[in-house]
Amino acid sequence: DGGITQSPKYLFRKEGQNVTLSCEQNLNHDAMYWYRQDPGQGLRLIYYSQIVNDFQKGDIAEGYSVSREKKESFPLTVTSAQKNPTAFYLCASTLPGFMNTEAFFGQGTRLTVV
């Protein structure tokens, strides 16, 4: 079945560590997105990529990095520079020119700093 897979579902990070969240899709979508979800703040865009080897900063990119070496994969690294990384992270993908189509979301990764 086609879909978008995030892993792991739960992730614990120690202070000062970098961690990488995985996002893989087999929908043949060109565009992929990372959102952060905090209680009472909705979803905020971290990074997005509309094509392989290209990506743009979203509204809250500081302390995060991404890569897009393959169409299917868009990993997110939460660096030690991110001061408050505890949150629920959602990955999404869409076809280009997606305004008339559906954005597909993964199940999310809950990151906790310990």
Added chain:
Amino acid sequence: GDSVTQMEGPVTLSEEAFLTINCTYTATGYPSLFWYVQYPGEGLQLLLKATKADDKGSNKGFEATYRKETTSFHLEKGSVQVSDSAVYFCALGMNFGNEKLTFGTGTRLTIIP
């Protein structure tokens, strides 16, 4: 910049009650409008959408009409069920250029039997 303002939650209703969740938006161009739903522990799923003024999106008994004059996209359902308990997000996306979704803060809906 573009923004979405959603009705503050949480909202608690009895089964078979009428539901309205308000959503208004600010955009410089001509956006498409969406409602997404998030069930506990899951990602978001598209509930309905409208791509131009006066369009009505509908799905699973939910409806929303794109009102350009009031910049609104309120979600309604005539008779809610316990299974409708979830968090609902209003979102907009611009049709040209900067292709990303902007979300509201979400409204948690709980239906009690």
